[in-house]
Structures are given as structure tokens and as C-alpha cells.
Amino acid sequence: MDIFLQQVLNGLVLGSVYALVALGYTMVYGILGLINFAHGEVVMIGAMVALTVMNAMAGMGTALPPQIVLAAAVVTAIGVCMALSFSIERVAYRPLRRAPRLAPLITAIGVSILLQNLAMLIWGRQYHTFPRIVSATPHNIGGASITDLQIIIIAVCAAIMTGLLLLVHYTRLGRAMRATAENPTVAGLMGVNINRIISATFVIGAAMGAVAGVLVAANYSIAHYSMGFTLGLKAFTAAVLGGIGNLGGAMLGGLLLGLIESIGAGYVGDLTGGFLGSHYQDVFAFLVLVLVLVLRPTGLLGERVAERA
Amino acid sequence: MKTWVASLVGLRRDRRALWVGYALVAFVLAVLPFAIDNSIGRTWVRVLDFALLYALLALGLNIVVGFAGLLDLGYVAFYAVGAYTWALLASPQLGLHLPFWVILPLGAGVAALFGVLLGAPTLRLRGDYLAIVTLGFGEIIRIFLNNLDHPVNITNGPIGINRIDPIQIAGIDLTRNHEFFGIAFSGAHFHYYVFLMLALASMFVCIRLEDSRIGRAWIAIREDEVAAQSMGINTRNVKLLAFAMGATFGGIAGGLFSSFQGFVSPESFILLESIMVLCMVVLGGMGHVSGVVLGALLLATLPEVLRHTASPVQQQLFGKVILDPESLRMLLFGLALILVMLLRPSGLWPSPTRRREFADTKEQR
Amino acid sequence: MSATQAALLQAHGIDKRFGGVVALSDVSLTIRQGEIYGLIGPNGAGKTTLFNVLTGLYRPDAGSFMFNGRDLIGLKPFRVAEQGIARTFQNIRLFANMSALENVMVGRHSRTRAGALAAILRSYRTMNEEQAIRRRSGELLEYVGVGRHAHALAKNLPYGDQRRLEIARALATEPRLLALDEPAAGMNATETAGLRKLLDRIRADGITILLIEHDVKLVMGLCDRVAVLDYGRKIAEGAPPEVQSDPAVIRAYLGGTLP
Numbered sequence: 027m028d029i030f031l032q033q034v035l036n037g038l039v040l041g042s043v044y045a046l047v048a049l050g051y052t053m054v055y056g057i058l059g060l061i062n063f064a065h066g067e068v069v070m071i072g073a074m075v076a077l078t079v080m081n082a083m084a085g086m087g088t089a090l091p092p093q094i095v096l097a098a099a100v101v102t103a104i105g106v107c108m109a110l111s112f113s114i115e116r117v118a119y120r121p122l123r124r125a126p127r128l129a130p131l132i133t134a135i136g137v138s139i140l141l142q143n144l145a146m147l148i149w150g151r152q153y154h155t156f157p158r159i160v161s162a163t164p165h166n167i168g169g170a171s172i173t174d175l176q177i178i179i180i181a182v183c184a185a186i187m188t189g190l191l192l193l194v195h196y197t198r199l200g201r202a203m204r205a206t207a208e209n210p211t212v213a214g215l216m217g218v219n220i221n222r223i224i225s226a227t228f229v230i231g232a233a234m235g236a237v238a239g240v241l242v243a244a245n246y247s248i249a250h251y252s253m254g255f256t257l258g259l260k261a262f263t264a265a266v267l268g269g270i271g272n273l274g275g276a277m278l279g280g281l282l283l284g285l286i287e288s289i290g291a292g293y294v295g296d297l298t299g300g301f302l303g304s305h306y307q308d309v310f311a312f313l314v315l316v317l318v319l320v321l322r323p324t325g326l327l328g329e330r331v332a333e334r335a
Numbered sequence: 336m337k338t339w340v341a342s343l344v345g346l347r348r349d350r351r352a353l354w355v356g357y358a359l360v361a362f363v364l365a366v367l368p369f370a371i372d373n374s375i376g377r378t379w380v381r382v383l384d385f386a387l388l389y390a391l392l393a394l395g396l397n398i399v400v401g402f403a404g405l406l407d408l409g410y411v412a413f414y415a416v417g418a419y420t421w422a423l424l425a426s427p428q429l430g431l432h433l434p435f436w437v438i439l440p441l442g443a444g445v446a447a448l449f450g451v452l453l454g455a456p457t458l459r460l461r462g463d464y465l466a467i468v469t470l471g472f473g474e475i476i477r478i479f480l481n482n483l484d485h486p487v488n489i490t491n492g493p494i495g496i497n498r499i500d501p502i503q504i505a506g507i508d509l510t511r512n513h514e515f516f517g518i519a520f521s522g523a524h525f526h527y528y529v530f531l532m533l534a535l536a537s538m539f540v541c542i543r544l545e546d547s548r549i550g551r552a553w554i555a556i557r558e559d560e561v562a563a564q565s566m567g568i569n570t571r572n573v574k575l576l577a578f579a580m581g582a583t584f585g586g587i588a589g590g591l592f593s594s595f596q597g598f599v600s601p602e603s604f605i606l607l608e609s610i611m612v613l614c615m616v617v618l619g620g621m622g623h624v625s626g627v628v629l630g631a632l633l634l635a636t637l638p639e640v641l642r643h644t645a646s647p648v649q650q651q652l653f654g655k656v657i658l659d660p661e662s663l664r665m666l667l668f669g670l671a672l673i674l675v676m677l678l679r680p681s682g683l684w685p686s687p688t689r690r691r692e693f694a695d696t697k698e699q700r
Numbered sequence: 701m702s703a704t705q706a707a708l709l710q711a712h713g714i715d716k717r718f719g720g721v722v723a724l725s726d727v728s729l730t731i732r733q734g735e736i737y738g739l740i741g742p743n744g745a746g747k748t749t750l751f752n753v754l755t756g757l758y759r760p761d762a763g764s765f766m767f768n769g770r771d772l773i774g775l776k777p778f779r780v781a782e783q784g785i786a787r788t789f790q791n792i793r794l795f796a797n798m799s800a801l802e803n804v805m806v807g808r809h810s811r812t813r814a815g816a817l818a819a820i821l822r823s824y825r826t827m828n829e830e831q832a833i834r835r836r837s838g839e840l841l842e843y844v845g846v847g848r849h850a851h852a853l854a855k856n857l858p859y860g861d862q863r864r865l866e867i868a869r870a871l872a873t874e875p876r877l878l879a880l881d882e883p884a885a886g887m888n889a890t891e892t893a894g895l896r897k898l899l900d901r902i903r904a905d906g907i908t909i910l911l912i913e914h915d916v917k918l919v920m921g922l923c924d925r926v927a928v929l930d931y932g933r934k935i936a937e938g939a940p941p942e943v944q945s946d947p948a949v950i951r952a953y954l955g956g957t958l959p
Binding site for chain 3: 558562
């Protein structure tokens, strides 16, 4: 029972981050019908930029409290990622809005490759240590341990997701986003500036992704140029699991996927008599994806994709 | 350029000229390995051999993506299946040493089987979902290959399988050097001819498929699946056929790869390989048999070219190497994909109809 | 147009719901061999939905339909086509980047056999079949009047010719019943008259026609019998003059009594 609770807690931490990143994918897919492959790399760049800022500030020998340093790093990361995502949409995706389906998909893959390798050039191939800002002393809850950092991760993700829901349902921008996601042509006729809304969608997703990147790097104390890819893929799986285009679905899907992965990795050895070990963890995400798409393609909460004119 | 093409077209009408042209091409292809060997070196013959393998892969993926319009991002899985089938049946790993004319069809068959297994539940998904699922499948295959070394050692895990038997024809080991009629053939030369024959045969098969009842069915499905169904096409089976044929090509290429290299490991079958082959198809000219072969030859030789030029050039210009060839190659890939899709989506050498298809879309923007 | 002609298609009690919306409710109709049967009604009445049920695109929630003595409920669209029902689409669904000739050749798919192996080997029989396909497709293009566009891309054809091409493609499947979804939509008077001549010719050649249309003149002049749908229900059926003067029909189109 101990291990189960531990796995659940781990799963919640993992799942919160998945949910945050999944929202970025699901919002873009809901409006454009495009899998933004580059999103995972944007998350990674958020982590790397934050790392650079923190190292730079430490290097300058300032006596600022670590929380300020972290805040500065996160704000910079958010800014960079927003600008990056905005540019990607403008340069690589916008010209292809009317092209056959295959074209933006291939371009997205190209952007992903480009970003990953640029990151490798800028930050090198090595694994960077992410500074420990928050204490790592574990608290004991019913036999399982959870650190301050992990609690913060869950709390931050929850706060951001709540903020997003409030934005989408109670603001003018949110209303415009929902209208565009429903039917871009009609929304345009009603006076919504479609291009601006689409840019906003990308930018908001990127901001959340940047925070997610920092959280992941802090959790594992590692930042690396390849960390975005698998994370992105799994987050997309989570979005599909919950119902693509559906915000609540992305959150639910993220949490579920985190739990499935965590519990699965913990128990798969026992379940298969030692045949499969926990290094099959990644396979779980893919298996979930395949199963969901084959058995219930609209996801748990139903999909919401725009009617393309 | 246009007049040169026009004169070639004029040549087509003169049947004798056509045959002379064919003979010329055949002669060039026959002596090519020797020309390269004696000018730029043996390594480049090996590079050419690998390029021909990639041409096989590109032709296979072209059936799936180019003809039938199904985006497969995990094509490398079939390559891996073919490669490991050969490795398991012709190496010390399981102690089996079956001859090549048994293993190659077997590898193709196993790959085709995997194609059907993967395709059956997934081909009804819409385009982007199919892409992700196939991507996942490719990764799953790689992870299994990487981990099936315990509790029972089947694939030897990340270390891979080596000492794989080479192709042996009439007792002649094709990876060794032999002399015939006073001419020295190296392993690379032998494999060049084998791969070339297969590549030409594959092109022949693809060209015939394209202009046939099945080929039309594939293109119809690509254009409008609902209409195709309503016109009596069993879309599920026809799509499965495309998948299975693509997988077969991949499986054959995989087996050849195993025997040529003498060694396989999961490292050779990463996602990047799938994307590379997709690049070859897209950049070369999606759906155009000659175009994808061109794409394959270009992209397969590019890394080697970069390796030999990028570092020295950078040394000259900057005094040190900023971008190592590997990163440079990947950067260029990413950039190339984006630029081609934005500027010339029909590819470098598109079939005439495809160029019109993309051109009209551009006008609509 | 005699009442003793054999029934080709008999649909009985067809229901179709989408979530909470009732698209079709207890729709029954009988189409006789050799007639031209019209399906009319206000927009949203369920005409195309019924088409989609009859051609296998939708599975009905209840009801049955027999075609040529066979039960076709639940069959996939390609099987329905094999059985002898071919259709055109309201929004024209041609294979845009194939030539007109190739579009019609695709229509021959279910009546021909060459598979992948045959395509590669190109035996004598396969080549004969290909030639026959090409020849027949050319004939059909001439038959509908777009022979001069045989090698043009379908998407580049003028609108009226695209509609005719779609009919040619459907005819290539050797149907017993040709189901046309608004074939005259967007056509001017001359084009419509030409279409009418074509449909008469098709009927004379032994093919039964089921037709959704809004063009009243065309329907009245062409159809032997007409069924009227409104809000998913059949509210009238019979020869055009009867249906035209049926009060229920008038109410449906004009929306209730005036104050």
C-alpha cells in the first residue's frame, strides 16, 4: 500500500506538468487542427533559458535571495517562449493555413528539429544541473514521501490551469478564443480578429509551457536539449486521451496519464513476472495513445475541433 | 533547361535514340562504382550503397505517403523488423544460419505482417492521429528491441547483434573482395550491384502500380475517401495493401542492411530515421517515383559531403569548428523541411500533376 | 410508368437521430424499376440524410430497406455500390487532382478485378481489362457530354461539366439505381434542360433514378413520382400534380397558415 500511495503522488506531480503542456497542444489543435510538434521544444527552451538566467545571475555574484533569482528566470523564460512561439506561428504556420493537411504537419516537424538542434548548439550536448532553489526534504504522508518542490509543482499547475479557465470563460479574449475554436469563419464575420486570436492562443500556450519546463527541470534537477521531445509527445497523448480541443479534457488527460505511467511503472514488473521492467515506462504512454485512438478516438470528454470552412 | 528537356522529349519519339539512351545509362550505372573508387575513394562507394538502401526505403514510404496519402511517421519500424529478422536468422545470436534466399522473403513477410497488424486498427483514423500512432509504434518497436535482452536474451538489447552472416551467392561471400575476369570487385562493389538491381526493380514495380487499378484507387482515397468508398472501393483493404507493400519494401531494405553492415543495434532505428525517409519523399517529390529516389540519393549522401567539407571549411573561415557535421546536418534538415513546405511543397522533382495540385493551392492564398 | 412495375427499392420505417436531433422519423418509400423518383422538401428536411442511409454512409437507428431483393441495412458504402446503387453528392465530390477520364476510371473499380500482383505483372488479361476500362470511361464521358475535357484536371472543369462528370463516374459503377443529390443546383435554364435530356436518356437505358432536387420545374416535368419530406417525416407521396396541390405540402413549404 505504501508503494501505491507513493506512485499516486508521483503520478500527480508528473500529471500536473503533463496537463500544463497538454493545454498548449489542445488549444492550438482546437483552433487550427494542427499538431504543434514544436511545442515540446518550446517547453525545453523555457527550462534552458531559465537555467541560463539563473547561472548568469549567480555568476554576477549578486546577493539576491534565490526566490528573486528564480522569479527573474521564470519571467525571462516566459517572455522568450512567448516571442518564440509567436514567431513560429507567423513564419511557419500562417502561410500554410490553406495548404493540404500534410504540409503544416511536416513544417511542424521541421520546426521541432530546428529548435532542438539550435538548443543543442547553444547549450551543448551535456546534461546541465538545474539549481536547487526549493528544499528537497521530504514530508511523510501516510507512508509516502513528498517534497516541498513537488507540492509547489502541483499547486502552481493548479493555479495556472484555474487562471486559464477563468480567462477562457469570463473574459472577452476568452470568448473570442472559444468562438474561433468553434468556427473561425463565422467568428471572423462577427468581428473577431482571427489572426490575433490565433497568435494569442500560441502565446498563452507557450507561456504555460515555459513554466512547465522550469518545473520539470527543477523536479529532476536536470536540463537537457532533448527533454522536450518525449515530454511533448506524452503531453499530446494526454490531450488526445482527454479529448482534443477540450480544455478540461487536457487537464484530466494529463493527470490520468501521469497516474497511469507512474502506477504502471511501479507495478509492471510484478504484473508480468519480471518480463517487462520499468524502462518500459515510455511505452505506456504510447500504448495508451494507441488504445484511446482505436477504441475511443474522441477521447474521454469528447473532442472540440473547429469546423474548417 | 526547357529546350534541353524538349529535345529529350523529341528523342523519345525516335525509338532507336531511346535505346541508345538506355544503353548509355546502363553503361554509366555499371561502371559507376569503379569510377568512384578510383577517383574519390572506396568510402564513397559504400556511401552510394547506403544511399541505394535509402532509395528502397523512400520508394516504400512513397507508396504509403505519396500514393495513398497516409502519413506514416514510424516507417523505420518495418526497417527494424526486416533487419532483426535477418540478424536473428543468420548470426550466432540464436545459432541459426539460414541462406539469404530464405531469409530475405521471410523478413519481407514478417514486415508485411507487422504492417497489417499496425494498419488494421489504425488506418481509419484521420491523418494527424495516424501520424502520431505510427510514430508511437515506431518507438515501441525500438524500445522493445532495446529491452528484449532479459529475462530471455532475444535481441541482445542495446549492444545489438553482430557477426551477422553476409549474403552468399554460389558460395561467394559478397562482403569480401574477389576477382572476376581480371577486374577486382570489393564487397562494396558487389553490394552496389545487388542494391542497384533491387532499386531498379522497385522503381519498376512502383511505376506499374501507379498506373493501374490499385494505383488509381490509392490516389482516389487520397483525394476524397468518402467519394472513393461510394464508388465501390473497399478503402480499408486498399489502405492496408498500401501499408503492407510499404512495409515489405522496408523489410527487404532492413534485411539487406543487416547483411551489409554485419551488425545491427536499436540505435539505427530511431525516430529520426523515419523522419529522414519522410524528408526524402517530401523533398524529392511526393508521389513521384523518380523524385523520391533523387531525394533519397541526395539526403543520404549529404551527411558524408558535410562531414568532408563542413569541418575544413569552418577551419579555414573561423579557425575552428563551430558546427559539427552532425548538428549541421540536422539543422539543415529542419530548415529544409520548413522551406520546402513554404516555397516548393511539390518537392524538387515533382510529377507534373502534383506540381499543378500545389500550384493551384498557392493561388488560392 | 405503370403501377405494376416491380419494386426495386423498398425502405420501411427508417429512423435516424443525431444526439437529440431527429433527422428521419419512420420514413418509408418504394421506388419502382425504371422510374424517376423525386425526393423534395424544405431545407433540413432530411433528404440528404436519407440518401446517406440508403448508400451506406449512415447506419439508421431503426428500419429496413430491401434493394433488388437484398437487405442492405448496415452495409458499408462500397458494398452498397457493388449491389448497384451509385450516387452523386450535393457538394460535388470529384477527385480534384485526377483527370476527368481518371475519375470515371475509378468508377469502374468495383466491376474489375486486377490487384497489386496483376498490376505489377501486367498479363495479357490485365492489359485487356485496363483497355476496356479506358474505353468504357471514354464512352461514358461522351455519353454525358464532357468528352472534350477527358484529360483536364477535374477541379479545372466548369461547374456544369463537373456535375456531369460526377454522373459519368457514378454510371461507371454499372448501377441499377442512380441516386443524384441536387444535380441541377447552380445550373441555369439551358444547363438544366440539358441535364433533363441526359436523365431521360439514362432512364431510357434502363437505369432507375432517385433524385433530390429543389428546381420545381425539373421535378414536375421529369419525375414519375415524388415524395415530400418535412422535419424528417414523409408527408406526401405520389405523382407530381397530386403532391403539388397537397395542403400538407403547401403548409410545409410556406410554414403554416397566414394570420
